[in-house]
Amino acid sequence: MISLLHTADWQIGRVFSQFEPDDAAALFEARFKAVERLAAIAAERKVDAVLVAGDVFDLQTVSDKTIRRMFNAMQGFAGPWLLIPGNHDSALSESVWSRAQRLGAVAPNIVCCLEPRPHTVAGKFTLLPAPLTQRHTYGDLTDWFAAEPDEEGLPRIGLAHGCVQGILSEDIDSANPIAAGRAAQARLDYLALGDWHGTRQIDDRTWYAGTPETDRFRANDSGQALLVAIDGAGAVPAVEPVRVGQFDWQQWEPRLAVPSDIDELVRKLEQIGSGDVLQLRAQGTCDLAGHNRLGAALDAARARARALVWEGEALRLEPTEEDIQALHADGFVGEALQALREQQGDTDAELARDALLTLARILGAQQGSSHAGAGA
Incomplete structure (x- = not known):
């Protein structure tokens, strides 16, 4: 059995300019506190890994101090953290991720998945990441999941950031598409998604975690993360939303x-x-x-x-x-x-x-x- 904590859309460094300065500062700070709470939950529940499905940072130009503070906030969980870039923090040739590496801010237990290649995590599962290397793409970056051979006996976990086709209105042409039914087609035991800021189930094996700290006036079930338990390869995951947000x-x-x-x-x-x-x-x-x-x-x-x-x-x-x-x-x-x-x-x-x-x-x-x- 494996257990995972699925989160996404931290939007670290977001500036809340519509509010008064003291309120904006508190909301800015709350996003670091959310990461600290995620680390505490992961440690308390003894999960095998934390999956972070993109938009870790709100923009590429966050300060060096913000980068360091974000990685420092993750120190409460010593197990594996697996992160991918999203559309706000895509893995450009020069990006917030390359700056983080130069700063020496990334601890050894944190894996920034900047390329689409499989990772075997602690001998317990295979991670298939689909990092965004530019802000908008119009091809499905999860296509390669299906062709990747199984590692015998290990659950297959997908990690992606984008829009599952068919969720939005038909007249909306969304960037960063993800095919509906990708989990079944690619033999995934769980597909952890980011981009949608509220918790949302797509099918038995596919979920959006939503942002752990609410950041907009919309009733979309945000401010949560997902605890995911999988008995073994082929088993349907048990998913439990857990409250994280302060506001x-x-x-x-x-x-x-x-x-x-x-x-x-x-x-x-x-x-x-x-x-x-x-x-x-x-x-x-x-x-x-x-x-x-x-x-x-x-x-x-x-x-x-x-x-x-x-x-x-x-x-x-x-x-x-x-x-x-x-x-x-x-x-x-x-x-x-x-x-x-x-x-x-x-x-x-x-x-x-x-x-x-x-x-x-x-x-x-x-x-x-x-x-x-x-x-x-």
Whole structure:
């Protein structure tokens, strides 16, 4: 029996420019922590090897420090690590892999499979890797698997990075194709794939592990690795997803219409914690009082969350008569407020909403000042 830990798409060095600098730095750091957790899982479960199915690095130009840190993060597991390049870190003549070798960063137990040739691993299985040597190919780099003769009695494991044909929509011509049914056609006991960032089963012997640390707002079952147990050559593998990721990325798109919708959204925001990365896209309408409540809830949630991205361009502000009366806006100011309410239906809706909020804040602040002066 052999046991493997299958992972992929570490994207080490990824820059999260859509977030505030402190949040981006934490998400950058989390990818190294994920590798450390993978090493700990591999050691705890006593696997025979860790398979890393490409896109180990996010780009070729990561710093030397990042390269060293990544390989240092793997030190918690002393067994074999078997890595292939993907489309982000393809094995060009001069690449992040050649730099890693020159830096002396690659430990003896780490095998960077930069050529399509078989490896016998610890006398327990045969690895057939299909490394990408350029970013995009339009031929199937796993073709050679079928012609490779069996090593008697050893399970055959494929390792590749690309798109199994037939997964994407028919009108999408994806680069780096992998034939559907490759595992059966090439007599593989298991085909470990990378490129798809979520965990996904293709058939009994073919799986995408997904990225071990979620990196996008998409419900694709990411943040995991796969523990694979194979009783022997020809046996169907037993595959167990294991949680690795630190952060939970969520995308909310609430439609607001009545005050109770604001109540519900505020309640949900109160549950946000330090492990959450949230993108909130609100649409619909709310009154000024509701908008103020939502703003306060967002400010509180930002302080608790790892990262929170608010997109309120599609939320129309509809102050009620009570809102306007509470601001004591009459005469010219009242007319301006009414005009801004009406302009939210025009092409400059976002500008009108922002002006309306600004004017409301000014009036509210003046009101607060006058009350304070009266109390003095």
